[in-house]
Amino acid sequence: MDFGEPEHITMLRESIRRMLERHATRGMMAKWDEQDKVPRSLMEHISALGVCGMTVPEEYGGLGRDILATMVTVEELSRRSMVIGTLYLMNSCYGSMNVLASGSEEQKQRLLPKLANGEILFAYGLSEPDVGSDLASVKTRAERRGDKVIINGYKRWCSGAESADYIYALVRSGDPDARYKNLSLVLIPPTAKGVTLTHIPALGARGLNTNDVTLDNVEIPIEDVIGGEAGWNQGWSKLAGPALEVEKLEVAAMALGIAAQAVDDAWEYSQTRSQFGKRICSHQSIRHMLADAQTKLAAARLMLYRGCWLADNNLPCSVETSMAKMFVCETGLDIVLTCQKIMGAYGYAKGFDMERHVRDMLLMPIIGGSTAIQKNNIANRMGLPKA
Template sequence: MIDSRDDIRLLRDSVRRFVDQHMPRELARRWDKENVFPRDVHNALGKMGVMGLTIPAEYGGQGVDIPATMAVIEELARRSTAVACPYIMAACYAGMNLVESGSESQKRALLPKVAKGELLFAYGLSEPNVGGDLAMVETGARREGNRILLSGTKRWCTGAHIADYVFCLARTGPKEDRYKNLTIFLVPPKSKGVTIRPLDHLGIRGVETNDAIFDDVELGEDAILGGPDKWNQGWKQLAGRALEVEKLELSACALGLAEAACADAFEYAETRVQFGKPIGAHQAIRHAIADAKTKTLAMRLMLYHAAQLVQDRKPSALESSMTKLFCCEGASEVTLACQRVMGAYGLSDLMDMERYVRDAISLPIVGGSSNMQKNNIANRLKLAE
C-alpha cells in the first residue's frame, strides 16, 4: 500500500495535526452552515508547503508527487471539503495545468505564488447548454487587432468568486471540427466585463459554485494558456495529464468522506445502546459497517494505484476513469449506509454525517459524471461503437 512510503506517512501525520489544530469539527460545521470559505485556514495550509506538491522545485514547489497530493486531499476531506476543494483549486487546477501546459513565462510568474498558497484557480468548462460534451462549448473568443475579446457564460464554475484566475475553454474558430479551434484562457474574474453569479447547491458548501459571465472581456496574447502558439490547441491541453489528476483529486475527496463516515458510524455503533447492548452487536449494523469498510479499502487501493501510474507517467486514462467511477459512487453508497447506522442522528446537524452525505452524493456528477466515466472506460477497452 502507498503508506509503505515513510515520507507519505509523515506527511499524513502532519496534515492530521494541522486538521486537529486549525479545523475542529465545530468550525467545519460552521463553514458548511454559513457557506463561507475559511481563507485563514487556506493561508495557513500554504505555509506548510503542501501546495507545492504538484510543482517542480525550479518553480518553487516541492517536486511533483501525485500520491502525496492525494494523501493531503484525503486527509483534508475527512474533516471539511470547504478546505479540501480550495486546496485542489491551488495544487491541482493551478499547479497541474500550468506545469503541463503553461508557457515558461506563465510558469515563472505564477507557479511560485501557487506553491505558497497565494493563488487560486477555477475551471470554466461547462456551460448552460454544454456539460459532458465540452467540445461543443459556445463561449467564444475572437482577435481584434492586438486584443482578444471573450464572450459567453460558464456554469458550475466552482470557486470563481474566490479565484484569481479562471481556466476558460472557448471556441476560437468554426465548430465543425469538434476538437479543433478551442483555446484555454487565463481570465482574472475581476476583469472588466466579468460577472460572477453564485448558484445555490446541495453539498460542498463553503466553496460556491457559480455562473461566470464574460461580456467582451479584453485579454492579451499572454492570457492564452501556453502562449500565443497554443491558439486552437485547447483540447489537447484539456485532455492531458492534468485531466487524469482531476479524476483522482475528486476520488481522494470521496475516500476522505467515506473514511470519515465509517469512523463516525463505528464510534456510534460502539456507544449507542439499544435492547440492552451496543447496536454494533446487532448483525444488521455489523454487516453495514463491514461492507462500508471493505468498500473504503478498495477505494483506497484503486486511488493510490492510479496515482502512482500518473506519477510514473504510465498510461492511466483507463485506471483514472475506473477510479473516479468506483470511488465517487462508493463514497455515496458508504455515506448513505453509515447515515442509516446512526438513524435519526444521521439526519441531524447535531452530527456530521448528514454533511458527509450531501458532499458525497455530488461527486458522481461533478468533474465528469459516472456515465461519462463508463463511456471512457468502454472506449479504452475498445468495445464496439
C-alpha cells in the first residue's frame, strides 16, 4: 500500500490555492457570505484550472475519470467555503457524473463537452416538502403528451437552482402505488415558463441560495428525460447507480475541507494569542485539543481517500462510501467545534472564518444522506439481520 500523495494531486492543490488567493480571498468570501451570493463567474476561474474535465471521458472532451483528484478539488475549494466546493460539484458531479452514468448517447454528446468546459451547472431537485430520505415517495407529477413532458409539483432544498442551467429532478411518471417503478429523472431549466424559485434563508451554506421550486405546467421535450425515451419510468435505477456512491464522497470531501481549514486556523491562532503571559499553544489543555483535532483529521482523510480509491478502480464501495460520509461529517463537526473553543470569542463572532465554518459544518451530517441513513446502509449492506 502506498499512502504517499501523487505528484499531480500535490500540484492540483497548489494551483487551486493560488486561484483562490486571486479570485476568492477570505475577505471576498466573507462579503459573499453576508450577501448570500457567490458570483457564478467564479466558475470561469475554477474551470480555467482544467478540473471540470476530470469526470468526463476523453471522447466527450474531458480528461478521463479521476475521482480522487475530483474530491481533492472539492476539499481544497471547500477550505475557502463549502459553497465554492458546491459550485464545482454542480458541474463535475451533479452534471457530468449523472449524465455519463444515466444519460442517453444524444445527451452525452450534447451536454458532456459543455460540462467538461465548465459551461453549465446542474442543481438537484430530489427532495420535496414531505419527502426527504424516502425519495420513492415523490409527488411531483410528469405526464407524457406526445414528444413533450408536462410537469407539476414542488421541489425543496434545491441549492444553487438560481445559478443552474438545469434542475436534475426526480418526478412521478406513473401510478404512485408502484413507487420505485414509476419514477423518472428530468432536466428542467430554471428559466422555463411555469418555474418559480423561492429563496429559503438558512443558517449556513450562504452564497448559493437554497430554493423551493414550484412547477406549474412546465413543459420540456422528451429529449430532456434522462436516458431519453428509454429512461421513462426508469428513474429509480438511475438514481441508485454509481453516481449516488460518489455523492457520499462529495459531501465527505466538503466536510474534510472545512475541518482542515478550521484546524489550520486554530493551530495558527494558538501561536499568536497570549494569555497569562505566554502563548496559548503552550497550555497543555490547548495542546491536547489540537493534537486530538489533527489526529481525527488524519483519520477522516484516510477514510475518504480509501473510498475514492475504491470508486476510481470500479470496486464495490457502497459500505465504504457510507462509512466515509458518516465518519468524516460527524468527526469533522467535532473537529470544528473543538477549534471554535480554542479560539474562544473569536471563534463565535461574525467577521472571523471560524464562525462560518461552524455554520457550514452543521449541515454536513444532514445532506447527501443523513448519518442515520448511512448507519442503516452500513448495517444492511453488511448483512446484519433485521430480526
